[in-house]
Amino acid sequence: MSDTPIRLPDAVTVEAVLAGLDPASAGQDLAPALSDAFPGFAFSTAAVDDFYWRDARTVLAADGARLGDHRAWVERELAAHDGDLAAFWNRYRDSGLCFTEWRGTAAFGFAPTGPGVADFVQLSFGREIEVLAGPVVDPSYRPWSADDLLEPSWVQREPVTDAPVLAGPVFRLQRRSGLIHMRSFLATRQRLEREEREVRRPELEARATQEVGRDYMKETPFLKLNPEWFDLVPREVRMFQDWQRSSASAQRIFEHWAFDIKDYQEQGRRKLSFIPRPLKMPAERLLGEEGGSIHRLMERIEAVDAEAGLSFAWFFLMTHGHWVDPDIGHAIADGLRAGRVRLLDRDARVLLDWTDNRYIF
Structure with a gap:
C-alpha cells in the first residue's frame, strides 16, 4: 500500500482541471482528468437533461469582432442616445450587430469514498456552449423599456438549436455546492x-x-x-x-x-x-x-x-x-x-x- 496521503477533491483543483480540458473532447476527458488529479478517487460522470442559459452575453460585430459585455454595451449605447429607446432601436435594428449567449445542461461527477450509501463525493457542473443567439435588438418590435434590451426574449432558446456554436463545450463548477461529500x-x-x-x-x-x-x-x-x-x-x-x-x-x-x-x-x-x-x-x-x-x-x-x-x-x-x-x-x-x-x-x-x-x- 502506498504511503502517499490521499488528496481530497477541492474546488480550486477541479476548476483547474476543467480549464485544461480540450472542448473538442471535454465530455470524454472529464472523468479521467478528475481521477488523475485526485489519485485514489475513481470518478464517473453523467449528464442530466436540465437546459438553462446564463446572463453572460457578448456583443459581436458583423465582422466577428467582440465588442464587450452585452449589458455594459447596451447601457453605454443607450446613454449615448440620451435614453431614447426609439433612436437606439432605429440605430441598431439593421446594424448587423448580434449577441452571443452561454447555454448549457447540468452534469455531475461522482467518486466513492467508502462502502456506505452516502460515502461519495459529488461535483455539480454546467456543460455549456456559447452560441450566436441573435441580433442585439428585435428587428420587428421596438423595445418599451431598457429591460427589453437587457433580457432579450426575441431569440429561440431550446436544448436542440441551429444557432452557430462559437465555443465549447466547456464545464463550469457550480458556485454554491459544486463540490459536496x-x-x-x-x-x-x-x-x-x-x-x-x-x-x-x-x-x-x-x-x-x-x-x-x-x-x-x-x-x-x-x-x-x-x-x-x-x-x-x-x-x-x-x-x-x-x-x-x-x-x-x-x-x-x-x-x-x-x-x-x-x-x-x-x-x-x-x-x-x-x-x-x-x-x-x-x-x-x-x-x-x-x-x-x-x-x-x-x-x-x-x-x-x-x-x-x-x-x-x-x-x-x-x-x-x-x-x-x-x-x-x-x-x-x-x-x-x-x-x-x-x-x-x-x-x-x-x-x-x-x-x-x-x-x-
Whole structure:
C-alpha cells in the first residue's frame, strides 16, 4: 500500500482541471482528468437533461469582432442616445450587430469514498456552449423599456438549436455546492432541521389542541399529540436510509441518481436541500389507473425495474414525485396488507413505512 496521503477533491483543483480540458473532447476527458488529479478517487460522470442559459452575453460585430459585455454595451449605447429607446432601436435594428449567449445542461461527477450509501463525493457542473443567439435588438418590435434590451426574449432558446456554436463545450463548477461529500451534507441537513425545530420549542410547548364534544371541551398539549416532532428525519436523509434498507442497496445510489443541491439563506437562516435527478428517464410515466388490477400494477413496476436495471427502482422514482404516481405505492401497500401481492421483505417494510409517513420531492 502506498504511503502517499490521499488528496481530497477541492474546488480550486477541479476548476483547474476543467480549464485544461480540450472542448473538442471535454465530455470524454472529464472523468479521467478528475481521477488523475485526485489519485485514489475513481470518478464517473453523467449528464442530466436540465437546459438553462446564463446572463453572460457578448456583443459581436458583423465582422466577428467582440465588442464587450452585452449589458455594459447596451447601457453605454443607450446613454449615448440620451435614453431614447426609439433612436437606439432605429440605430441598431439593421446594424448587423448580434449577441452571443452561454447555454448549457447540468452534469455531475461522482467518486466513492467508502462502502456506505452516502460515502461519495459529488461535483455539480454546467456543460455549456456559447452560441450566436441573435441580433442585439428585435428587428420587428421596438423595445418599451431598457429591460427589453437587457433580457432579450426575441431569440429561440431550446436544448436542440441551429444557432452557430462559437465555443465549447466547456464545464463550469457550480458556485454554491459544486463540490459536496454526501455523508457530510446529510449530517448538516439533519442538524439544521433539528436546530430550526428547537428554535420553535417555546412556542410549541405553549400550544394546545382543543377537542370539543357535546358535553365537554379539553385541551391537549401539541407536543403530547406530536411526541416525535423534534426528531423529524428530513426527506433527503430518508431517501438514503430507504436505499440502504431496500434491495436497491446492491448498487450505488449515484449510479442512478444525481442530487441538485440547494444551499441558500432565508430570513437569516441557512436552508439546505436537494432535488434528486434520475440519470435514466423511464420511457413513460407510470400513472394510477382507476379500478386497475393490482396484479397488473405489479407487472408494470417490474417492467420499470427492468428498464432501470435496478431492483425497487419504481419506489424511488415514486418519491421523486413525477415518474411514478404515489397512488401506485398506496395501492401496492394495500395489496401487501391484504396478502394479495408480495415484495421482498425489506422492500415491503420500506414501502409500508413510507405509506405511514409519506415524503415526496
